[in-house]
Amino acid sequence: MTNPHGSFIWYELMTSDPDGAARFYGAVVGWTVAAHGDAGAPGGVDYRLIGRSDGGHAGGVLALDADMIAGGARPGWLGYLYTPDVDGAIAAITADGGTVHMSASDLPVGRIAMLADPQGAPFYVMNPIPPEGAGDAPADVFSTTEAQHVRWNELATSDPDAAIGFYQKHFGWGQEGAMDMGALGQYRFLQHGGAMIGAVMPLMEGYPVPAWTFYIGVDDIDRAVAAVTANGGRVASGPHEIPGGEFSANGVDPQGAAFGLVGPRKG
Known part of the structure; x- marks a missing residue:
């Protein structure tokens, strides 16, 4: 691999x-x-x-x-x-x-x-073990730009400093840059393999335990958010504009799994 x-x-x-x-x-x-x-x-x-x-x-x-x-x-x-x-x-x-x-x-x-x-x-x-015929082809489930891939990995945790140190030590991640969320603390960006892969944030109200949230790329954030509610899910927050001009939203699927969405606004 x-x-x-x-x-x-x-x-x-x-x-x-x-x-x-x-x-x-x-x-x-x-x-x-x-x-x-x-x-x-x-x-x-x-x-x-x-x-x-x-x-x-x-x-x-x-x-x-x-x-x-x-x-x-x-x-x-x-x-x-x-x-x-x-x-x-x-x-x-x-x-x-x-x-x-x-x-x-x-x-x-x-x-x-x-x-x-x-x-x-x-x-x-x-x-x-790579599938037969795949050779050394890299896994491509994560992409910073493409729809239908996970595009962002977000960790909400009770101890951001310790968590960042842990993933740096055991998985070789970097941490440079942050966004100030005011009273909510710092949203600290993570890098790996030459790309920004996600962020670490303090555990906030609504997050009962430390957990990862994965933001799935969509072609149109408004279409996707409408589809969440039309198909039995719940929109927890958003869409919110994010740096770079795209939008993100958080939701819960009909079975109770939390997820994020990220993509452009086409309307």
């Missing part, structure tokens, strides 16, 4: 209703989610790929079964960070106060584990 260590290489929606989620994100974003889970998925889980209009993949959908829900799993989005050494990452992260939510395991697509940073925000680490 040619992605640098610490890159976001996959995004996963955990949901109680994959068919409902497919209809929702199809209308809002333009994605196509497979109608059925992969019959070869380990443990018989219902796991479906998210397809983009350009033929690539935007991530996957994991159907939460009764056992997962009984164990505390809830609808939500998670990101996968690339590491060539999953077990080494687990050891280093737990030594620095992180926790293991799912131990390392080998899947047909690679070795993965689910962890949480010291403040409690969950994420996956993964050393993937």
Whole structure:
């Protein structure tokens, strides 16, 4: 894999209703989610790929079964960070106060584990096995400019300084620049692989626990926001103009997973 260590290489929606989620994100974003889970998925889980209009993949959908829900799993989005050494990452992260939510395991697509940073925000680490014929092609689920890709990764956390230091140390991220939000504190920008990939902000009212929010690129922010409410979701905030002239919004899908949207205003 040619992605640098610490890159976001996959995004996963955990949901109680994959068919409902497919209809929702199809209308809002333009994605196509497979109608059925992969019959070869380990443990018989219902796991479906998210397809983009350009033929690539935007991530996957994991159907939460009764056992997962009984164990505390809830609808939500998670990101996968690339590491060539999953077990080494687990050891280093737990030594620095992180926790293991799912131990390392080998899947047909690679070795993965689910962890949480010291403040409690969950994420996956993964050393993937490229699909047959893909060679060393980089994962392209994240893009700073393209619709139907995640375009921004935002961490709300109880300790921004500690969180920034953690991701700098373990994933090689940079932190330069910030936007003053007044009484809400600083919105501090993150860089990786020569690009601005997101930001860290203080945990605010409405964010019960530290968590990542992923902003999905759309072709028209007003069309997408209208589609959220028309298809059973809820708009939590926005659209708000952001630096550069585009707009962002936050929402909750019909199953309860929080997400963000970002794109131009065409009206």
